[in-house]
Amino acid sequence: MNQTAPLRSRAEAEAARLPPLLARAEHLAGTVLLGEHGRRRPGLGDDxxxxxxxxxxxxxxxxxxxxxxxxxxxxxxxxEWQIAQSVMLWVDNAASMRFASDDKLPQKSERARLLALAVSLLLIRGGERVGMTGQTLPPRRGEPQIRRLTEALGQDGTDDYATPDTNGLMAHGRALFISDFMGDIAPIRAALTEAADRGIQGIVLQVLDPAEEAFPYRGRTIFESVGGTLAHETLKASELRDRYLERLAARKDELSALSLATGWQYQCHHTSDSAQSALLWLYGAFERGQLR
Incomplete structure (x- = not known):
């Protein structure tokens, strides 16, 4: 009994996080005109x-x-085209996503999960099937799947940086990868190349904190990864700024070029910007990605 109580407390605490995320996603999705996503195009069907x-x-x-x-x-x-598409999500849950430079800003993970769930609501209610990569949540439709997605999105990882999980991607389907993409680029390149080889069209959404874009640090600074496994101390942080910004620009350029080469779409979103604008872009990107 003593072992069960802490487990139950953790489970209840985890479950308590789900309704607020779903409520925020419902509200955000409600700001987008649902219309008839994914269906108003010619093809096989009876209507x-x-x-x-x-x-x-x-x-x-x-x-x-x-x-x-x-x-x-x-x-x-x-x-009217009536064949539902399968859309698979990969949302980075690594420690690097749990960064926010200001208490007034959401963590990158919070914004990533909100956008992923909100666009899932729009897709599912538009008749599509949505799942998450890996082996635990295959694509399905309906309100129960929204609850499953909400629960799956609430899980935090332990690694500092994550790489896209391509398990479960459906050939000739669609996918959405959301991350800060600050880790090793090689696995990201391999994942997009594999997906393109299987006829999968997708979206790469890079989520960054505004401080990661501006690098406002001066003087003595200790840079430490959120997971605590990496640390670097400098007495003159400003001297690192130009090199850092060059590397960040190079990473964004590489993600954009890689997306273009594999037929995917790329966008960078900052947590200081409107979540609604990002959702509108995602929604439009899925529409554009249906032109096969």
Whole structure:
């Protein structure tokens, strides 16, 4: 019984974190016009979508002769695409994401989880299947899956930096990777290359604290990783600024170029910026990524 009590206390404390995250994600998702995500495009299906004029290459069998008889033009009857897509999430839960330079700012992990859950709400309620990479949460639809995603997103990792987990990615599906991408670039390059080879289209969202972009440090400073495994002390932090900013710019350029080369989309978001603007961009990026 003595062993069970601490476990139960931790479980209750962990569960208590879930409703606020879900409530914030619901509110954020509500600011975006849901519309009919992912479906208003021609393809296989039973429901009528629209008429359009005949174009070169159209088969005569696709012409709607009844509609064409009411006009001087011939029209094709298009059906609505109704095949749900699988969208897999990888959201960095490493210690580096638990950084915030100011108490008024959210941690990078908080913003990453909020955006991941909010866009999942929009996708699932638009008819898509959403899951998380790894072996524990395959893509599904429905409100129960939203609860599962909320719980999975609440887990913290122990490593200083994480690398994308490609287990469970669905061939020819879509994916969203959210991280600060401050660790080794080689695993990131390998993950995107593997995904592209399997026909997966995706989005790379880099989340940074504004201090990581500006490097406002001066004088004697001790830089220590959030996980506590790395530390560096300097008496003149300002002398490191130019080199740091050059390396950060190079990392962002490499992520952008890598995304372009693999057919993915890249965006950098700062925790000081509006979460709504980031969600709008993500939502639009998923729409743009459907043009196959």
């Amino acid at each position: 009528f979508w629209q008429y359009r004029p005949v174009q070169p290459g159209d088969s005569r069998r696709t012409i709607d002769w009844r509609r064409s008889a009411r006009s001087d033009m011939q029209f094709v009857r298009q059906r």
